[in-house]
Structures are given as structure tokens and as C-alpha cells.
Amino acid sequence: MEKCILIYDDDVEILTVTKIILEKHHYHVETRTRCDDILKEVGEIKADLVFMDLWIPRMGGESALKLMKENEPTRHIPVILFSANDLIEEVCKRSHADGYLKKPFSINNLLQLVENTISEKH
Amino acid sequence: MPSASNKSQPKKKAKIPSKNLSPLVGIGIDRVAGKEKTQQANKINDTKDARIKQLEKDLLSAREDMRSITENQEAANEELRSANEELVTVNQELQDSNELYNRGRLYAEAIVATIHEPLLVLNKDFRIKSANPAFYKTFQITEDETLGKVLFELQNNEWEIPALRGQLLKIQSKKEKTLEWELSHSFPGIGIRIICFDARPFEIENGEDRILLAMEDITERKLLENRNLLSNIVDNSDDAIMSKTLDGTIMSWNKSAEKIFGYTKEEIVGKNILLLIPPELHYEEGMIIGNIKKGVAVPHFNTERLAKSGKRVNVSVTISPLKDEEGKIIGASKISRDITEQIIARKKIEESELRLINLIQSSPFAIGLLQGKELIISAANEAIINILGKGPDIIGKSYFELMPELADQGYKEVFNEVYNTGKPFNAVETPVNILRNGKMDTQYYNFLLFAQRSINDEINGLGIIASEVTETAVYHQRLKESEEQFRQTADLLPDKVFKADPKGNFFYLNKAWQKTTGLPQDELKDAGWLQTVHPEDMEKVKKHLSHTLETGHDCEMQFRIADKTGKYRWHLCRAMALKEDNGKIKMWIGATTDIQEQKRKEEEKSEFISIASHELKTPLTASKLYINLLEEGLSQEENSNHLLFAQKAGKSIERLELLIKELLDVQKIQHGKLELNITTFDFNEMLDGAIEEVRLSAPNFSIMKTGHISLSFKGDRERLQQVVINLLTNAVKYSPASDKVFVTATEEQGMVKVAVKDQGIGIQKENLKKIFDLYYREAERSNPFQGFGIGLSISSEIVKRHNGEIWVESEPGKGSTFYFTIPI
Numbered sequence: 001m002e003k004c005i006l007i008y009d010d011d012v013e014i015l016t017v018t019k020i021i022l023e024k025h026h027y028h029v030e031t032r033t034r035c036d037d038i039l040k041e042v043g044e045i046k047a048d049l050v051f052m053d054l055w056i057p058r059m060g061g062e063s064a065l066k067l068m069k070e071n072e073p074t075r076h077i078p079v080i081l082f083s084a085n086d087l088i089e090e091v092c093k094r095s096h097a098d099g100y101l102k103k104p105f106s107i108n109n110l111l112q113l114v115e116n117t118i119s120e121k122h
Numbered sequence: 123m124p125s126a127s128n129k130s131q132p133k134k135k136a137k138i139p140s141k142n143l144s145p146l147v148g149i150g151i152d153r154v155a156g157k158e159k160t161q162q163a164n165k166i167n168d169t170k171d172a173r174i175k176q177l178e179k180d181l182l183s184a185r186e187d188m189r190s191i192t193e194n195q196e197a198a199n200e201e202l203r204s205a206n207e208e209l210v211t212v213n214q215e216l217q218d219s220n221e222l223y224n225r226g227r228l229y230a231e232a233i234v235a236t237i238h239e240p241l242l243v244l245n246k247d248f249r250i251k252s253a254n255p256a257f258y259k260t261f262q263i264t265e266d267e268t269l270g271k272v273l274f275e276l277q278n279n280e281w282e283i284p285a286l287r288g289q290l291l292k293i294q295s296k297k298e299k300t301l302e303w304e305l306s307h308s309f310p311g312i313g314i315r316i317i318c319f320d321a322r323p324f325e326i327e328n329g330e331d332r333i334l335l336a337m338e339d340i341t342e343r344k345l346l347e348n349r350n351l352l353s354n355i356v357d358n359s360d361d362a363i364m365s366k367t368l369d370g371t372i373m374s375w376n377k378s379a380e381k382i383f384g385y386t387k388e389e390i391v392g393k394n395i396l397l398l399i400p401p402e403l404h405y406e407e408g409m410i411i412g413n414i415k416k417g418v419a420v421p422h423f424n425t426e427r428l429a430k431s432g433k434r435v436n437v438s439v440t441i442s443p444l445k446d447e448e449g450k451i452i453g454a455s456k457i458s459r460d461i462t463e464q465i466i467a468r469k470k471i472e473e474s475e476l477r478l479i480n481l482i483q484s485s486p487f488a489i490g491l492l493q494g495k496e497l498i499i500s501a502a503n504e505a506i507i508n509i510l511g512k513g514p515d516i517i518g519k520s521y522f523e524l525m526p527e528l529a530d531q532g533y534k535e536v537f538n539e540v541y542n543t544g545k546p547f548n549a550v551e552t553p554v555n556i557l558r559n560g561k562m563d564t565q566y567y568n569f570l571l572f573a574q575r576s577i578n579d580e581i582n583g584l585g586i587i588a589s590e591v592t593e594t595a596v597y598h599q600r601l602k603e604s605e606e607q608f609r610q611t612a613d614l615l616p617d618k619v620f621k622a623d624p625k626g627n628f629f630y631l632n633k634a635w636q637k638t639t640g641l642p643q644d645e646l647k648d649a650g651w652l653q654t655v656h657p658e659d660m661e662k663v664k665k666h667l668s669h670t671l672e673t674g675h676d677c678e679m680q681f682r683i684a685d686k687t688g689k690y691r692w693h694l695c696r697a698m699a700l701k702e703d704n705g706k707i708k709m710w711i712g713a714t715t716d717i718q719e720q721k722r723k724e725e726e727k728s729e730f731i732s733i734a735s736h737e738l739k740t741p742l743t744a745s746k747l748y749i750n751l752l753e754e755g756l757s758q759e760e761n762s763n764h765l766l767f768a769q770k771a772g773k774s775i776e777r778l779e780l781l782i783k784e785l786l787d788v789q790k791i792q793h794g795k796l797e798l799n800i801t802t803f804d805f806n807e808m809l810d811g812a813i814e815e816v817r818l819s820a821p822n823f824s825i826m827k828t829g830h831i832s833l834s835f836k837g838d839r840e841r842l843q844q845v846v847i848n849l850l851t852n853a854v855k856y857s858p859a860s861d862k863v864f865v866t867a868t869e870e871q872g873m874v875k876v877a878v879k880d881q882g883i884g885i886q887k888e889n890l891k892k893i894f895d896l897y898y899r900e901a902e903r904s905n906p907f908q909g910f911g912i913g914l915s916i917s918s919e920i921v922k923r924h925n926g927e928i929w930v931e932s933e934p935g936k937g938s939t940f941y942f943t944i945p946i
Contacts, residue, residue: 013741014740016744085736103742104742104746106747110747
């Protein structure tokens, strides 16, 4: 069964191109340009992996991640933070994210991280 | 006396009968009266009888009385006879005693006449009543010239001796004897004699006063005593005393002579005096004897004599002629005083005096001594002569007569005050006007004025020590002015300026401090200003301060200070140590600037960069991914041109990515925000990774690596790799005519050293240092090559942050070698 990846980013182009790449590699991809209720959205989609832009509108990447990790049903779902900001590494450590991806990244960077994370968790 | 009592006794007895006879007289009268009354007898018979009876009774009583008188008379006769007998006895006794007296007198006279001591008896007028032969003999005077004469007039009044007269008058008035008083007098014919007098007053039969004057000539005895005393003195003298004959033979030798010269009396007496005189001084003896023969004493002179041990003794010698009884010169007495120690002491004093004089003369300080209340210059060294400017001949002149201009400046009062009170006067950098060559000259002096005292501790002069300090004084004045200017300037500044002592106590804070904090200077001083620091910054500030004070390094820190409304504002504080030539910290100066606004702008800027980088990177990411997709798609197609275009687009995207990264790094460096992510990694692997990456982008170049650093290294792996990549990229970029780059890695002296060598265009010598500056680029021939030139400056910063060093060696046209070292 295809793994479902939920990607949050305010930039449509990023969402589009990552969706193309990941779907090419047989992942089911759902994208969102904003995050209103992370728990509800993750629950509905039954995501296996969440890509979260650090500066996602409404909720903000870090607080969304925090909510997920504090919520028992979603705690196990791996979350990868991505951002163009150098602070991402620090935030990743601080908020117990499962990985980070610094923009700009390459296709290889993306695929490697997704594969590693999913195989680790499942 | 018994004779006197015999005479009075009979007189007394004679009176007794006359008293007892009175009743008898009464009877006679009564008988006459009885005859006239016989005619009337009949009438009064009874009365007659009674009367007769009474008369008989009276008669009886009279008889009784008579008998008693007779008895008395007999007794008186008896007494008279016995008195007569006594008288005869007394007479006999008197005769006896008279005889005895005469005998005694003759005896006494014989004694007086034969006694050896002169005796005189003087009456109350001091006329000589008698004298004995010893007197005549002793004083060579005849009896005629003596007896009956007044003592003081003897021998033509030569005996008029006030002391004698006084003494005799005293004896006469007090009637007390005086024994053994001595008198020295020159008597005619016999010369000076010392006479010992005994005088006792007495009274002769007729009550006249006499004085018995006994005299003894004790001249010889006294002389003998004196001689003994003298010989005692000689023996006990500390000086060597000796006598010698005219031919130089030593005759006597006292104990001190023995002590000083080492010869005993037995050894030296009889020897010649030349034994004691050093050969080269033998001539002295001839001169001495010459004088002595003429009867001239040689007053003390200093010379040298030889002791038995051969040691030379410094002596002061006095020589006097010795005469015999007739006054003939027979030799000389010689007194020698050992003055070796005295001479040594004097030499020492002379030396010390010389040293003092040299010290005064050579002293750069002006030194002068003024004598007495008139302040006469008694000593002055060259320095003071120069200062006073009145020529070299100032000794002996009165100070204020020489320097009237100083009196006009009130210094006379100052000098007098010191002279009168003994309290020294110390002047520091004091202006003094001195007239030199007719021109008034103002110079500054430090001087000390102090009292000079005599041995008795009485002030007898003044000493001056002065030094001209015009330059220093002017300097200090300027310093003071400059200090004032500094304060004024500092007060004008909006920055908070401070000065602190080497221990970090703030002793000066400008007005801006008070203006900002609203606290008075006193409350801010020392460590008072710390109360305005934000509690969260306090620990950091204190740590920083103590580190700065410990190391003496410049200090730069940011912290918040509460303004007078209590609102905290960010400040940047910079301080640096002002040091002495020897590196010792004199004080700290610092300025604290309000950077609240700057800080806000920085935060905004930082936010902007953050946003901008995000904004830039997001489309870049999308482009990069699309191009990746394109390349993937095209590689499977035939049209290789399209693939090439896609690859070129990919390269440009990569370059854009690098540029954005470098821009952000520069921003970070400029804001001090370049943070290192320190981990432990394999240095060699890091190096190989960098070489691999550059090799991928420049496949035509051969990058040759030598050396292998196989240790785990602590540092920011990514950043250090960035440095190596930067150096390699540059080597490739600036080597248009070569295809070789050499990398050498070595480990030496606790450092890793990496060298990247190219065979490129090289760098001009004058640009070798600038090359690490931001935005520098080798201009002349770099036009064909791209890049902002900020890579080296970022590399430099990264190396420095690792406490390492980076440098370059280059020869234009031949190539460059970049080195960096980092401590392990």
C-alpha cells in the first residue's frame, strides 16, 4: 500500500514539484498551504509522514509539531521540518522532529530522507 | 674665798646684841619716873610690888640675855681666831702658788723660747707683745724690729696681708680659735713661703685681750706633696710623658709611654730618644734640642713615632725645657699624645666631608646652606649658582641682599618662619621669578627649606634643596588643562564616558551617565553604576569585567542599563586600558553607547535577511527541483543539447545557491552571529570530501593530495570543509593556464596545517594581506573570473573562530599557496 505523505508549505510551487517527485516514486501525497488544525488534518488523511514548513501560516510549524508529539494517536507519525532558515537544525533538536530538510534541497536529498524516515518508523 | 666669808661673819654677829639690849634701855627711864612718885607711895604699894616683881623679872631676863651675849661673843672670838688661822693658811698657799706661778712662767717662757715654730702674742691692736726666737729666725727679723710693732707693719709693711688681717679680725671679734689655715706669701728675704697659722684668743689678768699666733712654715712639705701629686698625675696620665737629657738620653718614662710605645721603663730609660723617631724624621730631634737649649718650649706638633713593634704611631708632641735648681737647662720633658685614632677619625670626617661636598657639588639638585639669621650663603653648589643667576661669587653674601626679587615675592617671610619655628617648608611646582641678566625669568621649582641646627640643637642656619621643574610643571598644567578639556568634551558627548582605576573602580563618569540614569555622580562612582544594569545581564557583565581586569585586554560588551524612568535600554560598552611604558595599567577609559535604536534596527535587519533568504530560497528550491526533474527526463532522450542547457541551468542555480549562502554568512560575520557547530570528526575524511566535491565541478583538474591526518578533530566540520572548498575553488578559478592543484596536510606542533598550492596567476605582493578583506578581488586579471571575492574573507573568519591562522604566499605569474593552521 502506498505511504501517505502530508506536506505543509505556503509556497505552491514547492508543493507542486515535491508532489510530482514523490508521486513519481510511488508515494501518495497530500499538500496544504496552511495549517488550521493539525491533529484533525493528520487524522483525516492518515498520514504516514508529515513535511512541515517551519513558517506555515496560521499555526506555525513548531507548534503544530508540538501538538502532534503531545497527542497520543499522532505521536508515532514522523515529522520532517523544512525551511530556508539556518535555525532549522536547532528547532529540530529542540522540538524532537524526526528530521529536517534545509532549502534549497535536491531530489536526492528529498528521496533519501523520506525513505530513511519511513523505513525507520515502519 | 674662805677669807671673804670670815670677814662678813663677825659683822653679822655684832648686830645681835644691839637688838637684845632694847628692854634694858626701857628700865632706865622707868626708874627716874619712880623717884618723882615716892611721896604718894602709900597709895600705890601694891602697884610698886608688882612693878618690882616685874623689874626683877626683867633683870633676870636681862642677865639671861647678857649671858647669852657673852656666849655669842665668845663664839665670835672663836670664829675670829679660826678665820685668822685660815688667813694664815691662805697666805701660805698664796705664797706657794705665786712661787708655782713664777716657776710655770719661767717654764712656759723657756718652752716658747725653745719651740721651733714661730709664736707671736698680739694685743688688741695686733701689736706684738712677745715673739719667740723661732719667729726671728724664720722670718729673718730682729727682736727690735718686732716687739711693740704692729704685725702688719713689720718689714716695711710687707706683712700687710689682707687675708691675714681679715682672719685676725674675725678671731678677735668672735673670740674663737682658728687652727691650720694656710697662707702663701712672699716674705722679704725668704721669698714665697706657705705658712700654716694657728691662732687662739685669750685674756690676761687685767682683762686685756691677747691673740697667740703660732706659725708653721709648711712650704717644703707642700712642695713634697705637690711633687707626689705631680708624679701621680704623670703616672696616671693618658699621655706618654718622658724626660730626656740634652743629648737625648731618656731619663723617665711613664705608664702611658709604655702603653703607647710598647717599651717598659726598664727597657727604655738610658736609651736614646732617636729609638722612637722614624729615621726620616731624625732631623726633628735636632730642631727640638736646638729650641730647648735656647729655653724655648716646643708647642704641640703632630708627627709620627715608632713603637717597639715597628708600628708607626701618630702623636701630638709637646716639649718643654727642664731646668735644675739653679735654672740651668739640663734636658727636656716630652708629652706625646697618641692621636692615631684621632687622625683616623679626622680622616674619616675629612673623607665624609669630602663625600658630602662631592655629593652636594655633583648633585643635580640645587643645594645651598645659609648661615645665621642674616642668611649668609656659606655653601652653594653649581646647580644653585646657576638657578640664582648672580654669578659664581655668592659665598659670604646675604641671601636676600643677593636676591631682592625673592624678598619681593614674600619668600623672606617664609625663610624667617622656617628659621624661627624649625618647621620645614616644602614647595611643589611653585613659580619663582628670578632676575637673570637684568631680565625677570619665571621658572617652576620644587624646593625644601629646612633648619640647620648646631650641636646644641639651636637653629643656626637654613638649608635649601631645590630642583627646577618648569617642564614638569608646565606639563602638569597642560595635563590639567587637557583633563579639563577632556571633561568638558566628555560632558558634551551623548555617550556615557568613564574612567576607572586599575582595579576597576569608576572614579569619573561624565554628565551623560547622570542624564541617562538620573543618579548623581556619587551614587554611580566605584561600582555604583552596576545597580543600573539589567539583572539578567549582571552575571555576564561581572564576568566580563573581571576577565578584562585580569587580562588587561580591551573590553567590549553589550548589556542593558535602566534609564531614569526605569526602562532598560541596550548599551554597547567599550573600554581600554591606558598603560605605562612597562605595561602596567594606569587606568581604564571607556565609553558606553546607547544602542537601543541600533539594536532594534539590527533585529529588523536580521529579520529581513531571514525573511529574504527564505523568500529567495523557496523559489530557488522549486527551480532546483524542476531542473533536476528536467535533467532526469532529458537524459533519457536523444537531444543532448537540451540536456546541456538543463545542466547549465542547474549549475547557475547551484551558483546562485552558493552566493545566497555566502551573503548570509557575511551578514552573520558582520553581526557576530557566525556560530560554530562543534563536533568531533575525521579531519582526513573531511578533506577528501572537499576535494571530491571540487573534483566533481572541475573534472578537468587534477587535485593531488599528500599527507594524511588520521585523527579525530574537534571543530565545525561543515565550516572547515567550506574553507577547503573555497581554497580549492579559488585555486581552480585562478589557474587558467594550469590543470594542477596540490593539497598538503601535515600535523606539526599541536596544529593541523593545510596548504593549497596552485600554478595560477599569483597575487601582487602589496595585495597579499588585503586578499582576506571583504569584497577584495585581484582586479587586474580577474575580470574573466566570477565571484564576489567574499569567500576568502568568510574562510578567514572561520579559521579565526577556530583559533587558527590563514595566510598566503604568492609570486605573480607563478602561483599561490594558501595555508591555514588550526590548533588540535
